[in-house]
Amino acid sequence: MRSIIQKYMEGRANEKEQKELLVWLRKKDSRVDFDSQKLDWERNLNSQYFPKGGEKVWHEIQDHMLNVSFEGWQHSKKMSWMLKIAAVFLLLIGLSTSTWFLLRGHDGGTMYTSIMADKGQVSKAVLPDGSIIWLNSGSEIKYNNRFGEGNRLVELQGEAYFKVTKNADLPFSVNNSELTVRVFGTAFNVKAFDSDDEIDIVLEEGSVGLIPLGAKKAVYNMVPGQHANFNKLNKKLLVRHVNTTRFTSWKEGIVNIFDQPLFLVVERLENRYNQHFELEEEVKDIHFTFTIKNESLSDIIKLMEKIAPVKAEQKENTIVFRLDKTQKLKLP
Amino acid sequence: METALNIELRKGNPSAYKELFVLLYPRLKSYCRLFIKEEAEVEDLIQETFIALWNKRENVRENNSIESLIFVMVRNRCLNHLKKVSLEQHRVDLENITINELQYLYQLDFSGKEEKSMEEMLIESFREIVGTLPDKMKEVFIQCKIEGRQQKQVAEEMGISLKTVEKHIAQAKYHIRKELIMRHPEMILVIMLYFS
Numbered sequence: 105m106r107s108i109i110q111k112y113m114e115g116r117a118n119e120k121e122q123k124e125l126l127v128w129l130r131k132k133d134s135r136v137d138f139d140s141q142k143l144d145w146e147r148n149l150n151s152q153y154f155p156k157g158g159e160k161v162w163h164e165i166q167d168h169m170l171n172v173s174f175e176g177w178q179h180s181k182k183m184s185w186m187l188k189i190a191a192v193f194l195l196l197i198g199l200s201t202s203t204w205f206l207l208r209g210h211d212g213g214t215m216y217t218s219i220m221a222d223k224g225q226v227s228k229a230v231l232p233d234g235s236i237i238w239l240n241s242g243s244e245i246k247y248n249n250r251f252g253e254g255n256r257l258v259e260l261q262g263e264a265y266f267k268v269t270k271n272a273d274l275p276f277s278v279n280n281s282e283l284t285v286r287v288f289g290t291a292f293n294v295k296a297f298d299s300d301d302e303i304d305i306v307l308e309e310g311s312v313g314l315i316p317l318g319a320k321k322a323v324y325n326m327v328p329g330q331h332a333n334f335n336k337l338n339k340k341l342l343v344r345h346v347n348t349t350r351f352t353s354w355k356e357g358i359v360n361i362f363d364q365p366l367f368l369v370v371e372r373l374e375n376r377y378n379q380h381f382e383l384e385e386e387v388k389d390i391h392f393t394f395t396i397k398n399e400s401l402s403d404i405i406k407l408m409e410k411i412a413p414v415k416a417e418q419k420e421n422t423i424v425f426r427l428d429k430t431q432k433l434k435l436p
Numbered sequence: 437m438e439t440a441l442n443i444e445l446r447k448g449n450p451s452a453y454k455e456l457f458v459l460l461y462p463r464l465k466s467y468c469r470l471f472i473k474e475e476a477e478v479e480d481l482i483q484e485t486f487i488a489l490w491n492k493r494e495n496v497r498e499n500n501s502i503e504s505l506i507f508v509m510v511r512n513r514c515l516n517h518l519k520k521v522s523l524e525q526h527r528v529d530l531e532n533i534t535i536n537e538l539q540y541l542y543q544l545d546f547s548g549k550e551e552k553s554m555e556e557m558l559i560e561s562f563r564e565i566v567g568t569l570p571d572k573m574k575e576v577f578i579q580c581k582i583e584g585r586q587q588k589q590v591a592e593e594m595g596i597s598l599k600t601v602e603k604h605i606a607q608a609k610y611h612i613r614k615e616l617i618m619r620h621p622e623m624i625l626v627i628m629l630y631f632s
Binding site: 114129146161 | 545
Protein backbone atom coordinates (compact mmCIF):
# COMPACT_ATOMS: atom_id res chain seq x y z
CA MET A 105 0.00 0.00 0.00
CA ARG A 106 2.88 2.30 0.82
CA SER A 107 4.12 2.52 -2.75
CA ILE A 108 0.58 3.05 -4.06
CA ILE A 109 0.07 5.94 -1.64
CA GLN A 110 3.30 7.49 -2.79
CA LYS A 111 2.29 7.14 -6.43
CA TYR A 112 -1.12 8.56 -5.62
CA MET A 113 0.35 11.61 -3.87
CA GLU A 114 2.52 12.26 -6.92
CA GLY A 115 -0.33 11.76 -9.38
CA ARG A 116 1.26 8.62 -10.83
CA ALA A 117 -1.22 5.98 -9.64
CA ASN A 118 -3.13 4.31 -12.48
CA GLU A 119 -6.82 3.48 -12.42
CA LYS A 120 -6.34 0.00 -10.94
CA GLU A 121 -4.10 1.32 -8.17
CA GLN A 122 -6.51 4.12 -7.36
CA LYS A 123 -9.34 1.60 -7.10
CA GLU A 124 -7.29 -0.59 -4.80
CA LEU A 125 -6.52 2.42 -2.61
CA LEU A 126 -10.20 3.38 -2.46
CA VAL A 127 -11.22 -0.11 -1.32
CA TRP A 128 -8.53 -0.03 1.36
CA LEU A 129 -9.35 3.51 2.51
CA ARG A 130 -13.00 2.60 2.92
CA LYS A 131 -12.03 0.20 5.70
CA LYS A 132 -12.54 1.75 9.11
CA ASP A 133 -9.01 1.26 10.39
CA SER A 134 -7.14 2.52 7.35
CA ARG A 135 -7.59 6.24 7.91
CA VAL A 136 -4.96 6.72 10.62
CA ASP A 137 -2.50 4.68 8.63
CA PHE A 138 -3.25 6.67 5.49
CA ASP A 139 -2.79 10.02 7.23
CA SER A 140 0.51 9.02 8.76
CA GLN A 141 1.80 7.74 5.42
CA LYS A 142 0.75 11.01 3.79
CA LEU A 143 2.72 12.89 6.42
CA ASP A 144 5.72 10.64 5.86
CA TRP A 145 5.57 11.38 2.17
CA GLU A 146 5.49 15.13 2.85
CA ARG A 147 8.39 14.95 5.31
CA ASN A 148 10.58 12.91 2.99
CA LEU A 149 10.02 15.17 0.00
CA ASN A 150 13.23 16.27 -1.59
CA SER A 151 13.47 20.06 -1.51
CA GLN A 152 14.03 19.91 -5.27
CA TYR A 153 10.79 18.02 -5.84
CA PHE A 154 8.30 19.80 -8.02
CA PRO A 155 5.15 18.16 -9.43
CA LYS A 156 5.75 17.08 -13.00
CA GLY A 157 4.23 19.41 -15.57
CA GLY A 158 3.14 21.90 -12.89
CA GLU A 159 5.82 24.50 -13.61
CA LYS A 160 3.78 26.57 -16.05
CA VAL A 161 0.73 26.64 -13.79
CA TRP A 162 2.81 27.59 -10.77
CA HIS A 163 4.62 30.36 -12.65
CA GLU A 164 1.32 31.91 -13.65
CA ILE A 165 0.06 31.78 -10.07
CA GLN A 166 3.31 33.31 -8.89
CA ASP A 167 3.09 35.98 -11.59
CA HIS A 168 -0.36 36.93 -10.41
CA MET A 169 0.72 37.17 -6.77
CA LEU A 170 3.73 39.31 -7.70
CA ASN A 171 1.80 41.66 -9.95
CA VAL A 172 -1.02 42.19 -7.47
CA SER A 173 1.38 42.74 -4.58
CA PHE A 174 3.25 45.26 -6.65
CA GLU A 175 0.10 47.15 -7.68
CA GLY A 176 -0.96 47.19 -4.04
CA TRP A 177 2.41 48.54 -3.04
CA GLN A 178 2.24 51.27 -5.69
CA HIS A 179 -1.23 52.17 -4.57
CA SER A 180 -0.16 52.52 -0.96
CA LYS A 181 2.77 54.64 -2.13
CA LYS A 182 0.43 57.01 -3.97
CA MET A 183 -1.79 57.18 -0.88
CA SER A 184 1.09 58.12 1.35
CA TRP A 185 2.05 60.84 -1.14
CA MET A 186 -1.43 62.27 -0.99
CA LEU A 187 -1.33 62.22 2.78
CA LYS A 188 2.00 64.00 2.76
CA ILE A 189 0.66 66.70 0.46
CA ALA A 190 -2.42 67.07 2.64
CA ALA A 191 -0.21 67.39 5.70
CA VAL A 192 1.86 70.07 3.99
CA PHE A 193 -1.26 72.09 3.15
CA LEU A 194 -2.54 71.86 6.71
CA LEU A 195 0.73 73.09 8.09
CA LEU A 196 0.93 75.94 5.55
CA ILE A 197 -2.13 77.46 7.11
CA GLY A 198 -0.63 77.58 10.58
CA LEU A 199 3.10 77.14 10.78
CA SER A 200 5.11 78.10 7.76
CA THR A 201 8.43 77.25 9.36
CA SER A 202 7.42 73.71 10.14
CA THR A 203 6.23 73.28 6.57
CA TRP A 204 9.60 74.26 5.22
CA PHE A 205 11.22 71.82 7.58
CA LEU A 206 8.95 68.99 6.51
CA LEU A 207 9.56 69.57 2.82
CA ARG A 208 13.27 69.70 3.35
CA GLY A 209 13.08 66.58 5.43
CA HIS A 210 11.37 64.84 2.59
CA ASP A 211 13.95 65.87 0.03
CA GLY A 212 16.78 64.87 2.30
CA GLY A 213 15.63 61.35 2.99
CA THR A 214 16.16 58.84 0.21
CA MET A 215 14.38 55.55 0.56
CA TYR A 216 15.22 52.47 -1.45
CA THR A 217 13.01 49.72 -2.72
CA SER A 218 14.58 46.45 -3.66
CA ILE A 219 13.26 43.47 -5.56
CA MET A 220 14.96 40.12 -5.26
CA ALA A 221 14.73 36.75 -6.95
CA ASP A 222 15.69 33.87 -4.70
CA LYS A 223 17.92 31.11 -6.00
CA GLY A 224 15.90 28.74 -8.14
CA GLN A 225 13.32 31.41 -8.96
CA VAL A 226 12.75 33.96 -11.71
CA SER A 227 10.80 37.06 -10.68
CA LYS A 228 8.86 39.46 -12.84
CA ALA A 229 7.95 42.94 -11.64
CA VAL A 230 6.53 46.18 -12.96
CA LEU A 231 8.46 49.30 -11.99
CA PRO A 232 6.64 52.54 -11.05
CA ASP A 233 7.21 53.96 -14.57
CA GLY A 234 5.55 50.95 -16.21
CA SER A 235 8.78 49.26 -17.28
CA ILE A 236 8.81 45.50 -16.84
CA ILE A 237 11.75 43.56 -15.50
CA TRP A 238 12.52 39.87 -15.23
CA LEU A 239 15.03 39.08 -12.51
CA ASN A 240 17.07 35.93 -12.86
CA SER A 241 17.79 33.63 -9.91
CA GLY A 242 19.92 35.13 -7.17
CA SER A 243 19.64 38.69 -8.54
CA GLU A 244 18.50 41.95 -7.01
CA ILE A 245 17.58 45.43 -8.22
CA LYS A 246 17.29 48.59 -6.14
CA TYR A 247 15.80 51.98 -6.87
CA ASN A 248 15.01 55.05 -4.80
CA ASN A 249 11.72 56.76 -4.00
CA ARG A 250 12.19 59.40 -6.73
CA PHE A 251 12.18 56.69 -9.41
CA GLY A 252 9.80 57.58 -12.22
CA GLU A 253 9.64 61.24 -11.18
CA GLY A 254 13.16 62.62 -10.71
CA ASN A 255 15.12 59.73 -12.14
CA ARG A 256 14.87 56.30 -13.71
CA LEU A 257 17.90 54.78 -12.10
CA VAL A 258 18.16 51.16 -11.02
CA GLU A 259 21.08 49.40 -9.42
CA LEU A 260 21.57 45.83 -10.52
CA GLN A 261 23.36 42.97 -8.82
CA GLY A 262 23.00 39.90 -11.00
CA GLU A 263 21.08 39.38 -14.21
CA ALA A 264 17.91 41.05 -15.42
CA TYR A 265 15.97 41.52 -18.63
CA PHE A 266 14.38 44.94 -19.10
CA LYS A 267 11.44 46.12 -21.19
CA VAL A 268 11.65 49.86 -20.72
CA THR A 269 8.76 52.28 -21.21
CA LYS A 270 9.63 55.13 -23.59
CA ASN A 271 10.36 58.49 -21.98
CA ALA A 272 12.84 60.71 -23.84
CA ASP A 273 12.96 63.27 -21.02
CA LEU A 274 13.96 60.79 -18.36
CA PRO A 275 16.52 58.26 -19.51
CA PHE A 276 16.49 54.86 -17.88
CA SER A 277 19.84 53.77 -16.45
CA VAL A 278 21.07 50.48 -15.14
CA ASN A 279 23.97 50.97 -12.79
CA ASN A 280 26.61 48.57 -11.78
CA SER A 281 29.80 49.60 -9.98
CA GLU A 282 31.82 49.60 -13.21
CA LEU A 283 29.43 50.33 -16.04
CA THR A 284 26.20 52.21 -16.61
CA VAL A 285 23.77 51.24 -19.35
CA ARG A 286 21.71 54.20 -20.51
CA VAL A 287 18.51 53.51 -22.35
CA PHE A 288 15.70 55.19 -24.25
CA GLY A 289 12.77 52.79 -24.39
CA THR A 290 14.03 49.38 -25.34
CA ALA A 291 14.35 45.69 -24.48
CA PHE A 292 17.67 44.36 -23.31
CA ASN A 293 19.44 41.98 -20.94
CA VAL A 294 22.16 42.84 -18.44
CA LYS A 295 24.23 40.27 -16.58
CA ALA A 296 26.42 41.80 -13.89
CA PHE A 297 27.09 39.58 -10.89
CA ASP A 298 29.49 41.15 -8.39
CA SER A 299 31.35 37.84 -8.30
CA ASP A 300 31.99 37.87 -12.07
CA ASP A 301 34.81 39.76 -13.78
CA GLU A 302 32.62 40.48 -16.76
CA ILE A 303 29.41 42.34 -17.51
CA ASP A 304 27.29 41.17 -20.45
CA ILE A 305 24.67 43.25 -22.22
CA VAL A 306 22.44 41.96 -24.99
CA LEU A 307 20.19 44.35 -26.90
CA GLU A 308 16.97 43.08 -28.47
CA GLU A 309 15.19 46.32 -29.43
CA GLY A 310 15.91 50.07 -29.44
CA SER A 311 19.27 51.54 -28.49
CA VAL A 312 21.43 51.70 -25.40
CA GLY A 313 24.61 53.59 -24.56
CA LEU A 314 27.39 52.17 -22.41
CA ILE A 315 29.06 54.49 -19.92
CA PRO A 316 32.09 53.15 -18.01
CA LEU A 317 32.82 54.37 -14.50
CA GLY A 318 34.24 57.91 -14.62
CA ALA A 319 33.14 58.67 -18.18
CA LYS A 320 30.73 61.52 -18.82
CA LYS A 321 28.97 60.08 -21.84
CA ALA A 322 28.51 56.85 -23.68
CA VAL A 323 31.66 55.31 -25.14
CA TYR A 324 29.62 52.95 -27.26
CA ASN A 325 26.04 52.90 -28.60
CA MET A 326 24.69 49.41 -29.21
CA VAL A 327 22.32 48.41 -32.01
CA PRO A 328 19.78 45.56 -31.81
CA GLY A 329 21.22 42.07 -32.04
CA GLN A 330 24.51 43.04 -30.45
CA HIS A 331 26.16 41.51 -27.45
CA ALA A 332 28.62 43.64 -25.48
CA ASN A 333 31.08 42.09 -23.08
CA PHE A 334 32.85 44.41 -20.66
CA ASN A 335 35.84 43.11 -18.73
CA LYS A 336 36.09 44.74 -15.29
CA LEU A 337 39.78 43.90 -14.92
CA ASN A 338 41.28 45.26 -18.15
CA LYS A 339 38.30 47.57 -18.97
CA LYS A 340 38.08 46.06 -22.47
CA LEU A 341 34.81 46.14 -24.36
CA LEU A 342 34.04 43.41 -26.91
CA VAL A 343 31.03 43.81 -29.20
CA ARG A 344 29.68 41.15 -31.58
CA HIS A 345 26.45 40.11 -33.26
CA VAL A 346 24.59 37.20 -31.67
CA ASN A 347 21.34 35.30 -31.68
CA THR A 348 19.83 37.21 -28.75
CA THR A 349 17.32 34.58 -27.63
CA ARG A 350 20.24 32.49 -26.44
CA PHE A 351 20.89 35.15 -23.80
CA THR A 352 17.35 36.18 -22.92
CA SER A 353 15.44 32.89 -22.92
CA TRP A 354 16.12 32.37 -19.20
CA LYS A 355 13.15 34.64 -18.48
CA GLU A 356 10.93 31.96 -20.05
CA GLY A 357 12.48 29.46 -17.64
CA ILE A 358 14.88 28.20 -20.33
CA VAL A 359 18.60 27.90 -19.68
CA ASN A 360 20.84 27.71 -22.73
CA ILE A 361 24.28 26.28 -22.31
CA PHE A 362 26.30 26.76 -25.48
CA ASP A 363 29.80 25.38 -25.63
CA GLN A 364 30.58 26.30 -22.04
CA PRO A 365 33.17 24.71 -19.74
CA LEU A 366 31.80 22.72 -16.82
CA PHE A 367 32.89 25.27 -14.20
CA LEU A 368 30.61 27.85 -15.85
CA VAL A 369 27.85 25.29 -16.45
CA VAL A 370 27.61 24.45 -12.74
CA GLU A 371 27.27 28.17 -11.90
CA ARG A 372 24.15 28.27 -14.04
CA LEU A 373 22.89 25.04 -12.50
CA GLU A 374 23.54 26.39 -9.00
CA ASN A 375 21.39 29.41 -9.74
CA ARG A 376 18.67 27.51 -11.48
CA TYR A 377 18.30 24.62 -9.03
CA ASN A 378 19.72 26.12 -5.82
CA GLN A 379 22.09 23.20 -5.52
CA HIS A 380 25.75 23.37 -4.53
CA PHE A 381 28.36 21.67 -6.76
CA GLU A 382 32.01 20.79 -6.52
CA LEU A 383 34.33 19.89 -9.39
CA GLU A 384 37.45 17.79 -9.62
CA GLU A 385 40.31 19.54 -11.41
CA GLU A 386 40.26 17.22 -14.47
CA VAL A 387 36.67 17.94 -15.45
CA LYS A 388 36.60 21.74 -15.09
CA ASP A 389 37.28 22.45 -18.76
CA ILE A 390 35.05 19.85 -20.39
CA HIS A 391 32.65 21.76 -22.67
CA PHE A 392 28.90 21.24 -22.78
CA THR A 393 26.06 22.35 -25.04
CA PHE A 394 22.44 21.74 -24.02
CA THR A 395 19.17 23.48 -23.21
CA ILE A 396 17.14 23.18 -20.02
CA LYS A 397 13.41 23.75 -20.14
CA ASN A 398 11.43 22.05 -17.41
CA GLU A 399 13.71 19.11 -16.76
CA SER A 400 14.57 18.16 -13.22
CA LEU A 401 18.13 18.44 -12.02
CA SER A 402 18.53 14.68 -11.95
CA ASP A 403 17.48 14.45 -15.61
CA ILE A 404 20.03 17.10 -16.51
CA ILE A 405 22.78 15.30 -14.63
CA LYS A 406 21.92 12.02 -16.35
CA LEU A 407 22.14 13.82 -19.68
CA MET A 408 25.50 15.35 -18.78
CA GLU A 409 26.85 11.94 -17.82
CA LYS A 410 25.80 10.67 -21.24
CA ILE A 411 27.35 13.41 -23.34
CA ALA A 412 30.71 13.65 -21.58
CA PRO A 413 32.96 11.39 -19.52
CA VAL A 414 31.80 12.79 -16.17
CA LYS A 415 30.20 11.11 -13.21
CA ALA A 416 28.10 12.91 -10.58
CA GLU A 417 28.03 11.83 -6.96
CA GLN A 418 25.91 13.16 -4.14
CA LYS A 419 27.96 13.91 -1.01
CA GLU A 420 25.61 15.22 1.68
CA ASN A 421 24.37 18.55 0.33
CA THR A 422 26.86 18.76 -2.49
CA ILE A 423 27.02 17.14 -5.89
CA VAL A 424 30.55 16.35 -6.99
CA PHE A 425 31.52 15.93 -10.64
CA ARG A 426 34.51 13.74 -11.31
CA LEU A 427 36.09 12.14 -14.35
CA ASP A 428 34.45 8.89 -15.42
CA LYS A 429 37.56 6.87 -16.17
CA THR A 430 35.72 3.88 -17.57
CA GLN A 431 34.19 6.10 -20.25
CA LYS A 432 37.36 8.01 -20.99
CA LEU A 433 39.11 4.84 -22.07
CA LYS A 434 36.59 4.28 -24.80
CA LEU A 435 37.19 7.71 -26.27
CA PRO A 436 39.88 8.12 -28.94
CA MET B 437 1.80 21.80 11.16
CA GLU B 438 -1.19 22.66 9.05
CA THR B 439 -2.04 25.56 11.36
CA ALA B 440 1.35 27.16 10.76
CA LEU B 441 0.85 26.80 7.02
CA ASN B 442 -2.63 28.32 7.26
CA ILE B 443 -1.24 31.38 9.06
CA GLU B 444 1.32 31.93 6.31
CA LEU B 445 -1.34 31.42 3.62
CA ARG B 446 -3.48 34.01 5.34
CA LYS B 447 -0.58 36.46 5.37
CA GLY B 448 -0.13 35.90 1.63
CA ASN B 449 3.38 34.46 1.89
CA PRO B 450 4.19 33.19 -1.65
CA SER B 451 6.35 30.32 -0.41
CA ALA B 452 3.44 28.95 1.64
CA TYR B 453 1.41 28.91 -1.59
CA LYS B 454 4.26 27.16 -3.33
CA GLU B 455 4.36 24.51 -0.59
CA LEU B 456 0.61 23.98 -0.86
CA PHE B 457 0.85 23.79 -4.63
CA VAL B 458 3.65 21.22 -4.55
CA LEU B 459 1.70 19.03 -2.11
CA LEU B 460 -1.68 19.21 -3.79
CA TYR B 461 -1.20 19.79 -7.50
CA PRO B 462 -0.80 16.14 -8.59
CA ARG B 463 -3.85 14.94 -6.67
CA LEU B 464 -6.06 17.87 -7.64
CA LYS B 465 -5.10 17.33 -11.24
CA SER B 466 -5.90 13.60 -11.12
CA TYR B 467 -9.24 14.42 -9.54
CA CYS B 468 -10.19 16.98 -12.21
CA ARG B 469 -9.14 14.61 -14.96
CA LEU B 470 -11.81 12.18 -13.84
CA PHE B 471 -14.31 14.70 -15.25
CA ILE B 472 -12.45 16.94 -17.66
CA LYS B 473 -10.43 15.40 -20.45
CA GLU B 474 -8.65 18.49 -21.78
CA GLU B 475 -5.36 18.92 -19.98
CA ALA B 476 -5.19 22.69 -20.57
CA GLU B 477 -8.68 23.12 -19.14
CA VAL B 478 -7.66 21.29 -15.96
CA GLU B 479 -4.49 23.36 -15.61
CA ASP B 480 -6.46 26.60 -15.99
CA LEU B 481 -8.97 25.46 -13.43
CA ILE B 482 -6.33 24.69 -10.79
CA GLN B 483 -4.48 27.90 -11.52
CA GLU B 484 -7.71 29.85 -11.11
CA THR B 485 -8.40 28.08 -7.80
CA PHE B 486 -5.03 28.98 -6.31
CA ILE B 487 -5.38 32.57 -7.45
CA ALA B 488 -8.88 32.70 -5.93
CA LEU B 489 -7.50 31.32 -2.67
CA TRP B 490 -4.77 33.96 -2.68
CA ASN B 491 -7.23 36.76 -3.50
CA LYS B 492 -9.53 35.65 -0.67
CA ARG B 493 -6.82 34.64 1.74
CA GLU B 494 -8.45 36.49 4.64
CA ASN B 495 -11.01 33.65 4.63
CA VAL B 496 -8.41 31.04 5.52
CA ARG B 497 -8.98 30.03 9.14
CA GLU B 498 -6.22 28.71 11.31
CA ASN B 499 -7.98 25.57 12.40
CA ASN B 500 -9.84 24.61 9.26
CA SER B 501 -8.39 22.03 6.95
CA ILE B 502 -6.86 23.79 3.99
CA GLU B 503 -7.02 20.55 2.01
CA SER B 504 -10.78 20.28 2.30
CA LEU B 505 -11.18 23.99 1.54
CA ILE B 506 -9.22 23.86 -1.66
CA PHE B 507 -10.89 20.59 -2.61
CA VAL B 508 -14.33 22.24 -2.34
CA MET B 509 -13.10 25.14 -4.46
CA VAL B 510 -11.77 22.80 -7.15
CA ARG B 511 -14.87 20.60 -7.03
CA ASN B 512 -17.19 23.59 -7.52
CA ARG B 513 -15.15 24.83 -10.43
CA CYS B 514 -15.27 21.39 -12.02
CA LEU B 515 -19.01 21.33 -11.52
CA ASN B 516 -19.47 24.72 -13.14
CA HIS B 517 -17.29 23.71 -16.03
CA LEU B 518 -19.36 20.55 -16.54
CA LYS B 519 -22.58 22.56 -16.43
CA LYS B 520 -21.35 24.90 -19.12
CA VAL B 521 -20.10 22.05 -21.30
CA SER B 522 -23.27 20.00 -20.98
CA LEU B 523 -25.36 23.03 -21.84
CA GLU B 524 -23.61 23.18 -25.19
CA GLN B 525 -24.18 19.49 -25.90
CA HIS B 526 -26.83 18.39 -28.29
CA ARG B 527 -28.53 16.48 -25.53
CA VAL B 528 -28.12 16.45 -21.74
CA ASP B 529 -29.21 12.95 -20.80
CA LEU B 530 -29.81 13.31 -17.08
CA GLU B 531 -31.11 9.75 -16.70
CA ASN B 532 -28.09 7.95 -18.05
CA ILE B 533 -25.11 9.58 -16.46
CA THR B 534 -22.68 7.07 -14.97
CA ILE B 535 -20.95 7.93 -11.73
CA ASN B 536 -17.20 7.82 -11.74
CA GLU B 537 -16.35 5.64 -8.75
CA LEU B 538 -12.79 6.88 -8.32
CA GLN B 539 -13.91 10.33 -7.16
CA TYR B 540 -14.77 8.85 -3.76
CA LEU B 541 -11.09 8.20 -3.19
CA TYR B 542 -10.41 11.94 -3.45
CA GLN B 543 -13.42 12.80 -1.31
CA LEU B 544 -12.20 10.47 1.43
CA ASP B 545 -8.70 11.83 1.18
CA PHE B 546 -9.55 15.53 1.17
CA SER B 547 -12.74 15.78 3.22
CA GLY B 548 -12.56 12.57 5.25
CA LYS B 549 -15.97 11.37 4.11
CA GLU B 550 -17.86 10.25 1.03
CA GLU B 551 -20.20 12.89 -0.23
CA LYS B 552 -22.46 13.45 -3.18
CA SER B 553 -20.88 12.63 -6.52
CA MET B 554 -20.13 15.24 -9.13
CA GLU B 555 -22.66 13.63 -11.46
CA GLU B 556 -25.46 13.77 -8.88
CA MET B 557 -24.68 17.41 -8.17
CA LEU B 558 -24.72 18.15 -11.88
CA ILE B 559 -28.13 16.52 -12.29
CA GLU B 560 -29.56 18.23 -9.24
CA SER B 561 -28.42 21.70 -10.14
CA PHE B 562 -29.65 21.21 -13.69
CA ARG B 563 -33.09 20.12 -12.49
CA GLU B 564 -33.17 23.04 -10.10
CA ILE B 565 -32.27 25.64 -12.71
CA VAL B 566 -34.53 24.14 -15.36
CA GLY B 567 -37.31 24.25 -12.76
CA THR B 568 -37.06 28.04 -12.59
CA LEU B 569 -37.73 28.49 -16.34
CA PRO B 570 -41.14 29.79 -17.49
CA ASP B 571 -43.55 26.89 -18.29
CA LYS B 572 -43.47 26.85 -22.11
CA MET B 573 -39.75 27.37 -22.26
CA LYS B 574 -39.23 24.65 -19.66
CA GLU B 575 -41.28 22.14 -21.61
CA VAL B 576 -39.47 22.84 -24.86
CA PHE B 577 -36.09 22.62 -23.16
CA ILE B 578 -36.86 19.33 -21.38
CA GLN B 579 -38.29 17.69 -24.49
CA CYS B 580 -35.53 18.78 -26.83
CA LYS B 581 -32.39 19.07 -24.76
CA ILE B 582 -32.95 16.50 -22.01
CA GLU B 583 -35.10 13.88 -23.67
CA GLY B 584 -33.37 14.50 -26.95
CA ARG B 585 -36.42 14.67 -29.18
CA GLN B 586 -36.53 16.30 -32.59
CA GLN B 587 -37.27 20.02 -32.50
CA LYS B 588 -39.62 19.72 -35.46
CA GLN B 589 -41.70 17.01 -33.77
CA VAL B 590 -41.91 18.96 -30.50
CA ALA B 591 -43.04 22.04 -32.40
CA GLU B 592 -45.83 20.11 -34.13
CA GLU B 593 -47.05 18.50 -30.90
CA MET B 594 -47.12 21.78 -29.01
CA GLY B 595 -48.68 23.61 -31.92
CA ILE B 596 -45.93 26.19 -32.21
CA SER B 597 -43.51 27.03 -35.00
CA LEU B 598 -39.99 25.63 -35.28
CA LYS B 599 -38.69 29.19 -34.98
CA THR B 600 -40.43 29.54 -31.60
CA VAL B 601 -38.91 26.28 -30.39
CA GLU B 602 -35.46 27.49 -31.39
CA LYS B 603 -36.11 30.81 -29.68
CA HIS B 604 -37.23 29.07 -26.47
CA ILE B 605 -34.12 26.91 -26.40
CA ALA B 606 -31.83 29.88 -26.97
CA GLN B 607 -33.54 31.85 -24.22
CA ALA B 608 -33.48 28.90 -21.83
CA LYS B 609 -29.75 28.51 -22.44
CA TYR B 610 -29.23 32.20 -21.82
CA HIS B 611 -31.22 31.99 -18.60
CA ILE B 612 -29.37 28.90 -17.36
CA ARG B 613 -26.02 30.37 -18.20
CA LYS B 614 -26.88 33.51 -16.25
CA GLU B 615 -27.96 31.39 -13.28
CA LEU B 616 -24.71 29.47 -13.43
CA ILE B 617 -22.73 32.65 -13.15
CA MET B 618 -24.93 33.95 -10.34
CA ARG B 619 -24.33 30.81 -8.32
CA HIS B 620 -20.71 31.55 -8.03
CA PRO B 621 -18.69 28.87 -6.26
CA GLU B 622 -17.27 31.44 -3.86
CA MET B 623 -20.67 31.72 -2.17
CA ILE B 624 -20.58 28.07 -1.25
CA LEU B 625 -17.03 28.51 -0.08
CA VAL B 626 -17.86 31.24 2.42
CA ILE B 627 -20.74 29.24 3.87
CA MET B 628 -18.51 26.19 4.20
CA LEU B 629 -15.89 28.22 6.01
CA TYR B 630 -18.29 29.45 8.61
CA PHE B 631 -19.98 26.15 9.36
CA SER B 632 -17.33 23.53 8.96
